[in-house]
Amino acid sequence: EAQVTQNPRYLITVTGKKLTVTCSQNMNHEYMSWYRQDPGLGLRQIYYSMNVEVTDKGDVPEGYKVSRKEKRNFPLILESPSPNQTSLYFCASSLGTGETHEQYFGPGTRLTVT
Amino acid sequence: RKEVEQDPGPFNVPEGATVAFNCTYSNSASQSFFWYRQDCRKEPKLLMSVYSSGNEDGRFTAQLNRASQYISLLIRDSKLSDSATYLCVVNPTYNFGNEKLTFGTGTRLTIIP
Numbered sequence A: 001e002a003q004v005t006q007n008p009r010y011l012i013t014v015t016g017k018k019l020t021v022t023c024s025q026n027m028n029h030e031y032m033s034w035y036r037q038d039p040g041l042g043l044r045q046i047y048y049s050m051n052v053e054v055t056d057k058g059d060v061p062e063g064y065k066v067s068r069k070e071k072r073n074f075p076l077i078l079e080s081p082s083p084n085q086t087s088l089y090f091c092a093s094s095l096g097t098g099e100t101h102e103q104y105f106g107p108g109t110r111l112t113v114t
Numbered sequence B: 001r002k003e004v005e006q007d008p009g010p011f012n013v014p015e016g017a018t019v020a021f022n023c024t025y026s027n028s029a030s031q032s033f034f035w036y037r038q039d040c041r042k043e044p045k046l047l048m049s050v051y052s053s054g055n056e057d058g059r060f061t062a063q064l065n066r067a068s069q070y071i072s073l074l075i076r077d078s079k080l081s082d083s084a085t086y087l088c089v090v091n092p093t094y095n096f097g098n099e100k101l102t103f104g105t106g107t108r109l110t111i112i113p
Helices: none
Strands: A004-007 A010-013 A019-025 A031-038 A042-051 A054-057 A076-078 A087-094 A109-113 B004-006 B011-014 B019-025 B032-038 B045-050 B055-057 B060-065 B070-075 B084-091 B107-112
Touching: A004 A087, A010 A019, A019 A031, A019 A087, A019 A109, B004 B084, B011 B019, B019 B084, B019 B107, B032 B060, B032 B070, B045 B055, B045 B060, B070 B084
Parallel strands: A010 A109, B011 B107
Antiparallel strands: A004 A019, A019 A076, A031 A042, A031 A087, A042 A054, A087 A109, B004 B019, B019 B070, B032 B045, B032 B084, B055 B060, B060 B070, B084 B107
């Protein structure tokens, strides 16, 4: 089954404790991205990757890191989480961003930083 | 001005009605446009891409107006299952290596029995 998986689905952590949210896709997609969704602000892109070892900042990259060592995986790293990073996070993948390129989203990770 | 703007709603419409909403975008060079649907606390899923000539998929019609820089979504004969948040998505540029997608904040639609 074609899918994007994220882990963990729910995470409660404390300020400053490094964490990683994993994202994996099995569709051989080149384009992957991370979004956060907050009430009233919608989905905002954090980072995206056009291919292995190619990453770029989205609209809200501060406080986040990513890596793309393999095509299928695109982990999101929070080196020192803060309460303002409490949010719902989605990973997505696609063949690209053209009009025929559907973004496939993972189920989401709900992060709470206290 | 926001890159992508939508009326957040909520729109509460009776079952069987026709409902339409628009989404405006600020970058006239934008090339790709989409409507996604998001159910409560779930991941967004593609509803339809929006082509320059407009396109239809069953009860759903999407149109692009480049001159006025907006896209629209029309839902005919609305069903209870159409209740969701509809997200407008735009690829603001068409430069290789800058494939950012911008999402609107969504329009919330509730179909009433």
